[in-house]
Amino acid sequence: MARKPAAMDDAAQRNSPNDDIGEALRLKLYRMQVELREAEQRAFDLFLQNLVKGTSHLSLGQEAIAAGFGVAMKPGDLSFCTYRGHAHTLARGVPVEKVLGELMQRDNGLMRGKGGSMHLTSVEHGVMGSYAIIGAHLPIACGAAWRAQYKGDKDVSVCFFGDGTTNIGAFHEALNFAVVWKLPVVFVCENNLYMEYTPIGDVTAVEHPAADRASAYGLPRIVIDGNDADEVYRAAMKAFEIARAGNGPSLIECMTYRHSGHSRADPAKYRPEGELEKWKERDPIKIYRERLKQFGVGDDVIEKINAEVMQVVNDATEACKAAPMPSLDILTTDVYADGGWAWRN
Amino acid sequence: MAELTYRDAVARGIAQEMERDNDVVFLGEDIGKAGGVFKATVGLYEKFGPLRVRDTPISEQAILGAAMGAAMTGLKPIAEIMFSDFFAVCFDYIANEFPKSRYMTNGQVKCPLVVRTGNGAGSRFGAQHSQSIENWAMMIPGLKVVAPSTPLDVIGLMAAAVRDPDPVIFFEHKSLYATKGEVPDGEIVDTLGTAKIVRPGKDATILALALMVPRALEAAERLKAEHGIDVEVIDLRSLVPLDTQTVLASVARTHRLFTVEENPRLCGWGAELVSIVADEAFYDLDGPPVRITTPHIPLPAADILEDLALPNAERIADRVRRSLEG
Ligand SMILES: Cc1ncc(C[n+]2csc(CCOP(=O)(O)OP(=O)(O)O)c2C)c(N)n1
Ligand SMILES: [Mg+2]
Numbered sequence: 304m305a306r307k308p309a310a311m312d313d314a315a316q317r318n319s320p321n322d323d324i325g326e327a328l329r330l331k332l333y334r335m336q337v338e339l340r341e342a343e344q345r346a347f348d349l350f351l352q353n354l355v356k357g358t359s360h361l362s363l364g365q366e367a368i369a370a371g372f373g374v375a376m377k378p379g380d381l382s383f384c385t386y387r388g389h390a391h392t393l394a395r396g397v398p399v400e401k402v403l404g405e406l407m408q409r410d411n412g413l414m415r416g417k418g419g420s421m422h423l424t425s426v427e428h429g430v431m432g433s434y435a436i437i438g439a440h441l442p443i444a445c446g447a448a449w450r451a452q453y454k455g456d457k458d459v460s461v462c463f464f465g466d467g468t469t470n471i472g473a474f475h476e477a478l479n480f481a482v483v484w485k486l487p488v489v490f491v492c493e494n495n496l497y498m499e500y501t502p503i504g505d506v507t508a509v510e511h512p513a514a515d516r517a518s519a520y521g522l523p524r525i526v527i528d529g530n531d532a533d534e535v536y537r538a539a540m541k542a543f544e545i546a547r548a549g550n551g552p553s554l555i556e557c558m559t560y561r562h563s564g565h566s567r568a569d570p571a572k573y574r575p576e577g578e579l580e581k582w583k584e585r586d587p588i589k590i591y592r593e594r595l596k597q598f599g600v601g602d603d604v605i606e607k608i609n610a611e612v613m614q615v616v617n618d619a620t621e622a623c624k625a626a627p628m629p630s631l632d633i634l635t636t637d638v639y640a641d642g643g644w645a646w647r648n
Numbered sequence: 649m650a651e652l653t654y655r656d657a658v659a660r661g662i663a664q665e666m667e668r669d670n671d672v673v674f675l676g677e678d679i680g681k682a683g684g685v686f687k688a689t690v691g692l693y694e695k696f697g698p699l700r701v702r703d704t705p706i707s708e709q710a711i712l713g714a715a716m717g718a719a720m721t722g723l724k725p726i727a728e729i730m731f732s733d734f735f736a737v738c739f740d741y742i743a744n745e746f747p748k749s750r751y752m753t754n755g756q757v758k759c760p761l762v763v764r765t766g767n768g769a770g771s772r773f774g775a776q777h778s779q780s781i782e783n784w785a786m787m788i789p790g791l792k793v794v795a796p797s798t799p800l801d802v803i804g805l806m807a808a809a810v811r812d813p814d815p816v817i818f819f820e821h822k823s824l825y826a827t828k829g830e831v832p833d834g835e836i837v838d839t840l841g842t843a844k845i846v847r848p849g850k851d852a853t854i855l856a857l858a859l860m861v862p863r864a865l866e867a868a869e870r871l872k873a874e875h876g877i878d879v880e881v882i883d884l885r886s887l888v889p890l891d892t893q894t895v896l897a898s899v900a901r902t903h904r905l906f907t908v909e910e911n912p913r914l915c916g917w918g919a920e921l922v923s924i925v926a927d928e929a930f931y932d933l934d935g936p937p938v939r940i941t942t943p944h945i946p947l948p949a950a951d952i953l954e955d956l957a958l959p960n961a962e963r964i965a966d967r968v969r970r971s972l973e974g
Contacts, residue, residue, distance in 0.1 A: 381721070413754075414752060414753050414754040414756070415754050417751060417752055417753070417754045418752040418753055418754070422752045422753065424752070424753040424756055424757060425756070426753070426756040426757065431717075431720060431721070431757070432720075432749065432753065432757060434745075436740050436744050436745070438709075439709075439713065439740050439741070439744070439745055440713075441713070442707075442709055442710045442711075442712070442713020442714050442716075442717070442741075443713045443714070443716050443717040443720075443745070444717060445710065445713065445714045445717060446713060446714035446715060446716055446717020446718040446719070446720075446721075446725075447717035447718065447720065447721045448717070449714055449717065449718050449723075450717070450718045450721040450722055450723050451721075453673065453699060453718075453723065454722075460717070472709060473709045473710070473713065473740075476705075476707035476709045476710040476713075477709075477710055477713065479705055479707065479710075480704070480705060480707055480710040480714065483705060484702070633754070636754075636755070637750050637751050637754060637755035638750070638751050638789055638790050639750075639790070639792075639814050640750070640758065640760075640812075640813035640814050642755070644789065645889065646789070646888050646889055646890060647889060647890040647891075647892045647924075648841065648889065648890075648891055648892060648893050
C-alpha cells in the first residue's frame with residue numbers, strides 16, 4: 304500500500320476514536336499552560352520592577368504538570384501545593400489577579416499579603432494551601448483524604464512536591480500511612496532534577512527518587528513525561544479513578560525541568576552547559592503547540608488564545624498596581640478563631 | 649457522682665465528645681485495640697469502632713499531619729502523641745502548621761483539633777520520657793494549651809478543647825493517671841482560659857499546674873499546720889488563654905507571688921506570669937516573686953535523683969516560709 308500523505312494521517316488521527324483527549328480538552332490544556340507561563344513570567348517582570356517582594360519560586364517549564372492535573376481535577380478535589388505553588392493555584396481556577404496581588408502584597412491578594420508567594424491558598428477553589436516546610440503537606444493531604452473516606456465523599460486530595468522532598472521523613476510516613484489506610488490521595492512528584500541547587504542524583508540512593516521507592520509501599524512504579532500535558536492528564540485521570548473507587552493512593556513521578564533558578568535569588572549557575580537549552584527543546588508549551596497543529600488546530604486559534612491570556616494577565620497586572628496595600632489592622636487578625644490574637648484576659 | 653481515676657476520666661471525656669458529635673475522630677499509636685500505653689483510652693475502640701478510633705503506625709508526623717488535614721476539611725480529630733517528649737519529632741505541625749494556617753491564609757483555613765499527650769515526670773523513665781514541655785507549646789502564637797490536674801477537669805477541659813475552633817494542646821500528667829476524684833454524672837463541659845482557686849488563702853499566692861497542684865496544696869497544708877501561714881493556691885489549668893485576671897486579683901489580696909513549675913528553669917511558664925505581675929501589679933507586691941522549678945537539667949532516671957529534681961511539698965513549703973519570713 305502506498306504511503307498516505309502526512310496531511311491525511313493528521314486528519315485520520317484527528318477523527319480517530321483513539322483521540323481520548325479531544326479538541327475541547329486540548330484547547331483547555333493549552334490555554335491553561337499559556338496562562339501559567341504568562342502569569343509567572345509577569346511575576347518575574349514585576350519582581351525586576353521591585354513590585355513583587357519577598358521570595359518567589361517559579362514553575363516556568365513545569366506547566367504541563369499543573370495544567371494536566373488542574374484540568375483533570377473536579378470541583379471538590381483538593382490541592383496541596385508547595386512554595387512552588389503559583390501554577391497549581393492558578394490551575395484550579397484562581398484568578399491571576401488574586402495570585403499576583405498576593406505576590407505584590409496588595410489588599411486584593413488571596414490572603415491580603417498575610418501569606419505571600421509561598422503560602423497561596425484559596426479554599427473556595429480547593430487549594431488547601433501551599434506549604435513551605437519540605438514534606439509537611441503530604442501527611443496533611445492524607446488527613447483531608449481521610450475525611451473524604453470517613454464521610455463517603457468521592458473527592459480526591461492531590462499533593463504536589465519536588466524530587467528533593469522524597470528524602471525527608473514525612474514523605475515516607477505519609478506514603479506508608481496512605482497505603483495502610485487506603486486513602487484517596489494522589490502524590491505527585493515533580494522531578495525537576497534539582498533540590499535547591501544540588502542535583503537530586505547526588506543525594507539519592509535510587510535513580511527515580513519517588514517511583515523507585517514506590518515498591519517499598521506496595522505501589523506501582525510510575526514515571527511519566529511531565530512536559531507532556533496529555534500524558535499528565537491521562538496519569539491523573541487513572542489515579543483519580545483508583546482513588547475514587549476506594550482503591551487507595553497513587554504515586555506519580557513526573558519528569559520535568561525548571562527553566563528559571565530555584566527562587567528569584569538563584570541565577571542557577573550550577574547547571575551544566577547545554578542542559579537548559581536541551582530541556583527548552585522540550586518546553587511543554589512548545590510541545591503542546593505542535594500537538595495542536597498535528598490535530599489541525601490553526602495558528603489563528605492558537606494566537607487568539609495567546610492574546611486572550613495576555614489580556615487577562617495585563618488586566619490583572621493593572622488591577623494589582625492600582626490595588627491598595629493591606630490595611631494595618633490585619634496585623635493581628637485571625638490568629639485565633641475569634642478573629643483576634645488575644646492570649647490572655 | 650462517682651469516684652473516677654484521672655486515667656478513666658480521659659476515656660470518659662473523649663467518649664462524651666464522640667457520642668455527641670460523629671465528626672470527632674481519634675487517632676494515635678496503640679490507642680485503639682490496646683487501649684493506650686497508659687490505658688487511658690480503654691473501651692473507646694470497642695464503643696466507637698475502627699473507623700473513629702484508628703491505630704496508626706509509629707509516624708508522629710503522619711499522625712499530626714493527618715489530624716490537621718482532617719481538621720481543616722471538617723472533622724474534629726483528637727490525636728495522641730504518646731509521650732510529650734515526642735513532640736520534638738513532629739514539631740513542624742505544632743510550631744509551623746497548626747498555629748499558622750489560619751493567620752497565613754487570612755482566616756481561610758481552620759484547624760479545630762486536639763493533641764493529647766502524656767507529659768511530666770515521676771515514672772523514672774529518664775530524660776526523654778519525663779519532660780514537662782508546656783512551655784514548648786505556650787510560646788507559639790495560634791495554639792491553645794491546657795494541663796488539667798483532676799479527673800473532673802480532664803473531662804470538662806477535654807470537652808472544651810474538642811469544641812474549641814482552634815488547635816489545643818492537651819497535656820495529661822503521667823503521674824496523675826492513677827489519682828482519683830469525684831466526678832458528677834452527665835455531661836461535663838468546662839471553659840478554656842479559666843484558672844481555679846483551689847485553696848483560698850491570704851498570705852501568699854502560689855500558681856501551679858498539673859502535678860504541681862497537689863504538691864502545692866500539700867505544701868499549703870504544711871505551712872498552715874506548722875507555721876500558721878495561709879497561702880492561696882491557684883491551679884492555672886490553661887496557659888493559653890491565660891487567666892491573668894484571677895492571678896492579678898489574688899496577688900492584690902495576698903501581696904506575694906510564687907510559681908511552682910515542673911519544667912526546667914529557663915523560659916518556664918512561671919517566668920511569663922512573674923513578668924506580667926511585675927508589669928501590672930508591682931506595687932501590690934510586698935516582696936520579690938519567687939519561681940520554684942526543676943533545676944535547669946535533663947531529668948535523671950533513678951528515683952532518688954528524680955525526686956530530688958522536682959519541686960515537692962517540703963521544698964515548696966520551705967521556700968515560701970523562708971521568703972515570707974524575709
Ligand atoms: C524541612 C525543610 N528543609 C529545607 C528547606 C529549604 N528548601 C526549600 S526548597 C528546597 C528544595 C526542595 O527541592 P524539591 O523538593 O526538589 O522541590 P523544588 O524546589 O525543586 O520544586 C529546600 C531544601 C525547607 N523549606 N524545608
Ligand atoms: Mg526539585
